[in-house]
Amino acid sequence: MAVQALNMWKDWRLHVLVFAIVIVTEFIGIHEIQVGPGVILLLPMLYAVIIGIGLFFTPLVKEKQSINAEPLVFISVTLLIAKFGVQAGPALPQLIEAGWALVFQEIGNLGTIFLALPVAVYLGLKRESIGMTHSIGREPNLALITDKYGLSSPEGRGVMAIYIFGTVFGSIFMGLASGFLATITPIHPYAFAMATGIGSGSMTAASLGPLVAAFPDKAETITAFSGASNLLTSVTGLYASILIGLPVTEKLYQVMTRKKDQDSEKSSRVVS
Amino acid sequence: MLKSVKEWVLLFIIIGFMVLIGNWIGYSVMPFDALPGIITLTLISLAGLIIHQLVPYKKIPSIAYIGILAFILTIPGVPGSEQIVAWTTDVNLLAIATPILAYAGISIGRSWDLFTKLGWKTIIVGMCVLLGSYLGSAVVADIILRMQGII
Structure with missing residues (x-):
């Protein structure tokens, strides 16, 4: 994503609001809720x-502020990426040691297909479910599905729905889920750290934050692993979707619907 | 190009200032102590954005240049790496994340109407999509890290 729009720095209304949010939220500070x-x-x-x-x-935010806020997310995420990088350099020996785990956890991103596709098919969704579950549905995947099926196709509507869901709810959901999962499952925080690279800057930040806060003594290695995984996903994520994710989803969808409903399987063949 | 660079510099000054204050309130690091760190991070980000503009091959995202540059600069043994690490340690990761998500929230508001039209099936599938990716990666990483005896 290139930042072409100019003079965003002059949007003082936006920056003052964000600054006010930062001050208020940092004063509130970190709180914990014990759930079981x-x-x-x-x-x-x-x-x-x-x-x-x-x-x-509220009247404080006008359409213009909301539009300008989007490229500012990108610009501020670059600082986070730089922070990831400077944590990763000193951890080079650990990264090399954990290299295989880092590479193979990328394949784990396909877990979305095996968890979400059966649920989508069970709920009665048709080919929308392919667009919805082949990946976490961020910008590159929106482009991929649009390119392959068109945005007005069932697959296109599916990926668009997940894109909107992820945009609005993704960081909130990951922020709540990540710390909770890390404290109730036997999975090691380092493994969760590697999982935070899911192809979205704000979702990575939201899921990494609770890990860093919950395991302060491991924070540096967690950040390094997260950064390395984030980098890997940002470079390889789209190719993984093209070469593995989407074909696997198509295949699995066909297997599942063949069992479930012969008719819808035939009609889906026409579409593909 | 020069206009973009000027724009970026001004935006980084604004965001950097917020990070310094957030870092002070939330994590008790005095702004002057964290200043060299935030300047370092800003310069790395700026360099990555500029490299992305200069390289004609656009398939590599600018964050990849930034991540790799920051990584290389801090590999033990690279001249100045220790200084960069020492400076940037004072900038808390969570202090960077807060303004990101504040901007994200304001930007997200525009999608709210679309969001409310999604229907419960999308919400359920959406949560499974996020959980599947996150848990899938975590489980694979956990198995391999254990096999290697790292954890």
Whole structure:
């Protein structure tokens, strides 16, 4: 994504609002909610995204601020990526040691297909489910599905729905889920750190934050692993979708619908 | 190009200032202590954005240049790496994340109407999509890290 729009720095209304959000949320600070054996971490960034959405519906935020905010997410994410990088350099020996795990966890991103596609088919969704579940449906995947099926196709509607879902709810959901999962499952925080590279800057930040806050003594290695995984996903993610994710989803969808309903399988063949 | 660079510099000054203050309130690091760190991160980001503009091959995202550059600069043994690490340690990761998600929230508001029209099936599938990717990666990473005896 290139930032072409100019003079965004002059949007003082936007920057003052964000600055106010930062001050308020950092003063509120980190809070923990004990849920059974697990902990949900409430971080300033989580309040920030919710307050941000809320402010959109007040007269303080006009359409222009909301439009300008989008490239600013990208610009500020670059600082996070740089922070990832400077944590990763000193951890080079650990990264080399954990190299295989880093490479293979990329394949784990396909877990979305095996978890979400059966659910989508069970709920009665047709070919929409291919667009919905072949990946986490961020910008590159939106482009891929549009290119292959067109945005008005069932697959296109599916990926668009998940794109909107992820845009609005993704960072909030990951922020709540990541710390909770890390505290209730036996999976090691380092493994979760590697999982945070899911192809979206704000979702990575939201899922990494609770890990760093919950395991402060491991924070540096967690950040390094997260950064390396994020980098790998940003470079390889789209190709993994093209070469593995989408074909596997198509195949699995056909297998599942053949069992479930002969008719819909025939009609889907016409589309593909 | 020059206009873009000027724009980026001004935006980084604004965002950097917010990070310094957030870092102070939330994580008790005095702004002057974290200043060299935030300047370093900004320069790395800026360099990555500029490289992305200069390279005609656009398939590599600018964040890849930024990540790799920051990584190389801090590999032990690279001149100045220790200084960069020492400076940037004072900039808390969470302090960077807060303004990102504040901007994201304001930007997200515009998609809210679309979001409310999605229907419950999409919400359920959407949560499975995110969980599947996250847990899938975590499980694979966990198995391999254990096999290698790293954890």
